[in-house]
Amino acid sequence: MKVWSDHALPPEVRQSLVGSLFANRATLLTGVLVHVFVYLVVFHKTADPFFIALCFAILAIFLYRAQVFLRFGRADKPASTAADAWRWERRYLVGATLTAATLGIGCGYAVYGYADSFVELACISVTLASMVSIVGRNYGSERAVDLQCLACCLPIIVGALGSGDLYMILLSLLLLPFILTTRLMAAAARDFLAENVIASRQMKKMVDSFDTALNNMTHGLIMLDPDSRIQVINRKACHLLRLGDRNRLQGCALEVALEFGARDAAGPEPLSHVLLDQIRSLGGGAQDRVQMHISDELILEFSANRRPEGGVVLIFEDVTARITAERRVLDMVRYDSLTGLPLRDHFIELVGDRMGDPDGEAAAGLMLLDVDGFRHVNDLKGHLTGDELLIAIARRLKSVLPSAPVARLVGDQFVVFLLDPGGADGLTARMEDLRVALGQDYDLPGSMVRVKFSAGGLVGAEDDDRLLQQEWRRRLDLALFESKARGGNSLTMFTCDIDARYVERQRLEDDLRQAVAEGALTIVYQPVYTADGTRIDRCEALARWHHPVKGHIAPNIFIPIAEEIGIISDVTRVVMEQACRDCMTWPEPVSVSVNLSSQDLRDERIVEVIRNALASSGLSASRLHVEITETSLMEEIATARAVLDRLQEDGLTIAIDDFGTGFSSLSYLDRLPAQVVKIDRSFVLDIANQPRRLQLLQGIVQLTRRLGLEIVVEGIETEDQLALVNKHKCADFVQGFVYSTPIQGDRIADLVEQARRKYGVRGIHVA
Incomplete structure (x- = not known):
């Protein structure tokens, strides 16, 4: 145990010790009565007025001490500060020391002046009895113990020395270890009190902290004893269950508390019964936690833990917001x-x-x-x-x-x-x-x-x-x-047939992806002749796919598939690169024409693809035509216009393919940087037998010529169709089987040479 001296005591401990000095007021009166009675008896035997004087001194000191005790008792927190504690201790020391000194002087006087054993025994007894009480009454002040011991014992020792009695002197010297023992006993009592005061203060702080934490929890907490009586309950629990003042619930049966708590909760069965059933189930380990619908605005979730000494600790929280949010999220998901x-x-x-x-x-x-x-x-x-x-x-x-x-x-x-x-x-x-x-x-x-x-x-x-x-x-x-x-x-x-077609379509898509990735597509070219057939002006590049199992796959089948699965731009790149390379092997100025899809026109990266193809092949931009269909222009016309403007700036020729089949053909002629119009084959189909088609064709040609555009008529398959087109001057150039079917690129030079030999210098056009 730590030994505390007065100057090392913590302020709160010192205040408690000073308070202990003024605690036993009844013993003060008892001591005075005993002291006065003894000295009166001694006076009666000795008739020495000194002992009467001691009686008056004791009474005077008692009156002083009594009024100090009364003032201390009436004061509000008399030892609340260290200075106040020392001031009250000093007042106590004066009275206690004077009392001890009076007793010591009386005892020393008796030893020195009287050889009467009764007088000596009476005085020494009352003095030593007072010294014994020092431990029980004055242990709170180290100074009080020391001063009272010295005040009692020193006069006795002086009286013994003055008497000259060797045995009395030796006996009086034994008071010194008695003083030391008294001091040690008082110190032990003081230290024990100090430790307990400190521990009590710490415990109170812990209790206050625990109480603060307990009542500031977001969860409700109820601790029950083995008889289901409430031992601990926090403020949140009382609020959630509407149980009132928690201080009134200590020792109350939980069932009774609940009965007078949430009486207006939802449900046909009383809440107390439902809760108790659920709590018993939790406490018995049947389930870990349970939700209780207390009211329309309150849902609580309970959990329980059994205590080793018996009883249950209930913890619960308001989960209304969480459950409402979960339901809302569940509704959003559902x-x-x-x-x-x-x-x-x-x-x-x-x-x-x-x-x-x-x-x-x-x-x-x-x-x-x-x-x-x-x-x-x-x-x-x-x-x-x-x-x-x-x-x-x-x-x-x-x-x-x-x-x-x-x-x-x-x-x-x-x-x-x-x-x-x-x-x-x-x-x-x-x-x-x-x-x-x-x-x-x-x-x-x-x-x-x-x-x-x-x-x-x-x-x-x-x-x-x-x-x-x-x-x-x-x-x-x-x-x-x-x-x-x-x-x-x-x-x-x-039906199963629909599924089979779907599976077949999926396989075809996979095969097409592989064919494009491996470069398995081939390119053929259909020549575009002058209307009189004297020379080849350009050749349209057409993609072909020969499936290793299914054989030839028509372009009107695999091109839409490529557009749907998003690889048409890869097809365009392959055709563009091969067409530029092939065109470089043809006599100048025969050019090549490549179709662009709607996806190509929505992505400005097609410009870089075309530039790279021209650069890698060495082909002049003037020998490259790009063809666009009206349907490819129906969406995002602004983006398409930007792409075509850049291509025209690079020197490419822009042609509108399948003209007349869309909804906005005439507006496109004005809005797009086109130099060539390719009139769709539907306008020359059976033109010899349907005059209205010829009239419609002538109207389109007249409008187009006024805009200064070149005209290519597609789909010329018979000599009769060609004769009518030339008779009415409906075309600058023609394209169709009447002159040539699509052929391999290495045959274009032979066709050019054939035209040159047949028509002389007109076979090769000099720009």
């Missing part, structure tokens, strides 16, 4: 925010629940609905109107099919699950009726929209789990694609 319909995953769950009857004999089916022309609704009427239309469609779906699972997939696509006891035929008929019923006028804010639907259907048995396999979406997409390919506004049921 339901479409615009239409309120289930999304795909939740739709599958709902369908799985409907297909849970193993004895079901009805036909089950899925139908994918797609709004025909929905993009035009967004473009013409705005996206807000488009959203209103989707909401109206969802509302109509739910009204027509109030109990059937219906979901929105992506964009303007909806999927429906149907059951029909009439079998596959009945279900198919029901799907068609539903499609027609949905395809009506929709009265939207500010507009009326006429809607038609394309649909794809898939039918299986009610207990056929394969209906919900991952393939269902692909199969519905395939069936819907068939409906779209047939012009829309129809229902197509999925």
Whole structure:
């Protein structure tokens, strides 16, 4: 144990020790009465007035000490500071030291002046008895112990020395170890009190900290004894359960507290009973945690831990916000925010629940609905109107099919699950009726929209789990694609043939990717002659694909596939590079023409592709024509114009291919930097038998010539067609089988030479 001296004591300990000096006030009066009584008895025997004087001195000192004690008791926090503590200790020391000195002087006087054993024994007894009480009463002050011991013992020793009695002197000297023992005992008591005061203060701080932490927890906490009585409860628990003042709940049975707590909680059964059942389940280890719906605005989550000595610690928290957020997130995951319909995953769950009857004999089916022309609704009427239309469609779906699972997939696509006891035929008929019923006028804010639907259907048995396999979406997409390919506004049921065509298409796509990557495409060229056939002006590069298994694949098959799978730009690059290299082997100034796709015109990197092809081959830009179709210009005309302007600046010739087949042909002549117009073959087809076609062709030619553009007529296959075109001067150049079919690039030079020999110098055009 640490030994504390007065000057090393912590302030709060010193204050407590000073307070202990003034604690036992009753003993003060007892001591005075005993002291006065003894000295009166001694006076009666000796008749020595000195002892009467001692009685008066003791009474006077007592009065002083009594008023000091009274003042200390009446003071508000008398030893609250170190200075106050020392001031009160000093006042106590004066009275205690005077009392001890009075007793010591009386005892020393008796030893020195009287040889009477009674007088000596009476005085020494009362003095030593007072010294013994020093430990129990004055241990709180080291100075008080020292001063009182010295004040009592020194007069006795002096009296013994003055008496000359050797034995009395030796006996008096034994007071010195008695003084030391008294000091040690008092120090031990003082140290014990100091340690306990410090420990008590620390414990109080810990308790205060624990109480602060406990009552500032975001969780409610209740500690129960083995009899389910509340030992500890924090403020949060009282607030959440509405139990009132927590100080009144100590020792209260939990059931009683709950009974008078949340009496207005939701549920038909009293909350106390429900909670207690759940708590018993938690405390028994049957479950880790449980959620309780206390009211519409409060959801609590409880957990329990058993205490080693018995009883349970309950911890619970308000999870209302979390549960509400989880429900909101779950709704966001399960339901479409615009239409309120289930999304795909939740739709599958709902369908799985409907297909849970193993004895079901009805036909089950899925139908994918797609709004025909929905993009035009967004473009013409705005996206807000488009959203209103989707909401109206969802509302109509739910009204027509109030109990059937219906979901929105992506964009303007909806999927429906149907059951029909009439079998596959009945279900198919029901799907068609539903499609027609949905395809009506929709009265939207500010507009009326006429809607038609394309649909794809898939039918299986009610207990056929394969209906919900991952393939269902692909199969519905395939069936819907068939409906779209047939012009829309129809229902197509999925069949194995559709799947086989899809698989074949996938294989063809993979083979095409491989062919482009390995350079397996070949290039042929169809010459473009002057209208009189005297010379070759240019040759159009045409891609060809010879499949190793399927043989020749027509361009009208693999070119759209390349565009759809996003590799048409790679095809363009391959054709462009090969065409430039081949053109360098032909006599000048025969040029080459290469087609650009709509994807090429949306990506300005095509300019660098063409420049690299010209640079690597050494071909002059003036010998390269690029052809664009009207359909490729229908989207993002601004980007296409920027690309064509850069190509024209580089010296390339721009030609509009298949002119007359689009919706905006005339406007393109004005908006694009074109030098050549290639009139589509449809205008010369059966031109000899249909005069209106010839008149239409002449009108286009007149307009084009006024704009200063060269004219190429495509698709000339017969001499009669050629004669009519030349008779009416409808072409500067012609292209078609009448002069040549597409041929290999190494044969172009031979054709040029043949024209030169046949027509002389006119066979080679000199620019």
